[in-house]
Amino acid sequence: MKLDWLLYGAVLTALVAVTGSWHEVSDSPPAPPPPGIGEMSLFANLTPFTVTSIINLPVDDRKIMTGTAFSISHTGEWIVAERSVGKCTHPFLNIGGNLAVPFSTRRIPGHEGYLIAVTEGGGRPFGMSDPANVKPGMRAFMPGYPGGTVGEATGRLIGRTMMKHAKRFEGSEPVLAWAKAGQTYALKSDLNQLVGGPALNDNSHVIGITLKENPRRGRIYTSVPETVIAIAGMADHRPDYDAEATITKRNYGIISDTFRREYRVAQVGCIIA
Numbered sequence: 001m002k003l004d005w006l007l008y009g010a011v012l013t014a015l016v017a018v019t020g021s022w023h024e025v026s027d028s029p030p031a032p033p034p035p036g037i038g039e040m041s042l043f044a045n046l047t048p049f050t051v052t053s054i055i056n057l058p059v060d061d062r063k064i065m066t067g068t069a070f071s072i073s074h075t076g077e078w079i080v081a082e083r084s085v086g087k088c089t090h091p092f093l094n095i096g097g098n099l100a101v102p103f104s105t106r107r108i109p110g111h112e113g114y115l116i117a118v119t120e121g122g123g124r125p126f127g128m129s130d131p132a133n134v135k136p137g138m139r140a141f142m143p144g145y146p147g148g149t150v151g152e153a154t155g156r157l158i159g160r161t162m163m164k165h166a167k168r169f170e171g172s173e174p175v176l177a178w179a180k181a182g183q184t185y186a187l188k189s190d191l192n193q194l195v196g197g198p199a200l201n202d203n204s205h206v207i208g209i210t211l212k213e214n215p216r217r218g219r220i221y222t223s224v225p226e227t228v229i230a231i232a233g234m235a236d237h238r239p240d241y242d243a244e245a246t247i248t249k250r251n252y253g254i255i256s257d258t259f260r261r262e263y264r265v266a267q268v269g270c271i272i273a
Contacts, residue, residue: 028184057099058271066268068196068267069093070198073238081211090270126200127241127244141199141200142154155179157176158178175208176224178219202247205244208223
């Protein structure tokens, strides 16, 4: 019995030492200001969306921003978190300058908590990471719209765990736990509106879907790679693996800006009827 406790203590000490050695603050610089209404209107014809599908958003008190989405198909299929949509009857992807693209959704059998959003046209899809290459200590980058504004985060993988769903009878889901290692500098909100966005490896391939932050513990949680691969397999997923940027802790802010600018990562919102 004494030997068991000694072994347990040694393992616990090693785990604390390893995660402690990962503690860092690799913040990215603040994002550039978004385009103005007039500027974005000039570029509406250059987005990947059909012009007839683009709408003007109503005034601020009639819309809310709720999360992040990312492209899994050139034809206009996106992964979104179900809680970003909820009971909204008029969800949209914000493309800037008070312009947006409405989307419809379809459910994914066996993967409650996630939806595929469908638009008329879409950004270049991300490729998927091989689950065999997802190992403790590796780094991930989470671009999106934390707190309703542009931003991103980075973390180091601790390992797999189980997360309980908030809704009754939905059980638990296997997830990845990450030690937060940086975020957009001077971000004045938590990271929870990154929900639905991609967690990317250094080759810009998707490891998982960002789910939530636990600020007190310094943790970010994402889906496991098997979940995002299964969802992408239900779409017209044909990524271009040869044209991806290499992401580092020094450039992840700049690369995240590029993903947003190219409509590969988009902001989810709801028009309040």
